[in-house]
Structures are given as structure tokens and as C-alpha cells.
Amino acid sequence: MQSWDGRPCRTLDGSTTIAAEVQRLRETYGDRIRLVCLNAETPEWIAVPSQSCLSTVDVSNLVLQADRVISLPVIKTTVGR
Numbered sequence: 128m129q130s131w132d133g134r135p136c137r138t139l140d141g142s143t144t145i146a147a148e149v150q151r152l153r154e155t156y157g158d159r160i161r162l163v164c165l166n167a168e169t170p171e172w173i174a175v176p177s178q179s180c181l182s183t184v185d186v187s188n189l190v191l192q193a194d195r196v197i198s199l200p201v202i203k204t205t206v207g208r
Contacts, residue, residue: 145199163189 136145145162152160165187173191174183190196 159194165189 137143138145138148149160149162169187169189171188172185173188175186175191176182177184
């Protein structure tokens, strides 16, 4: 199973970490805030209709159940530069 540890990941301005921001939001909104890795933690993928060249797209049921989603891009690095 894939996993992801967001604790050491810093925000773009370097002022805090993603995990610290999640904790700050939890202080305001309680358990309604979750940090998840969809690849590792999705219990079910659901095919939803698409208006693209694909007839359907598989979407995590966690996304479909959420009120709001903040998506973080894939982190990429360069080696040896």
C-alpha cells in the first residue's frame, strides 16, 4: 500500500508545514478537516460520467463525500543540480 507523510512538507512560503496548517484548521473546524493520500486511503473508486473523450472517470469516494477539496500537486525534485 502506498503512503505519504505530509508532516515534513513545508508550505510554498516556508512559514509552516502542511500538517501544521491542517492542525490549525482542525482547531477551527474540528474533525471535518482531514489530510489524506487518495492513492493510499481511498476505500472505493467510483466511475462518474465525463464530458471529455473518456466516457467515465474514476473518482475517490472520499472526494465525492467532501464539502471542499484542496488538491496538492505531485511534488517533483531535480537530482544533481
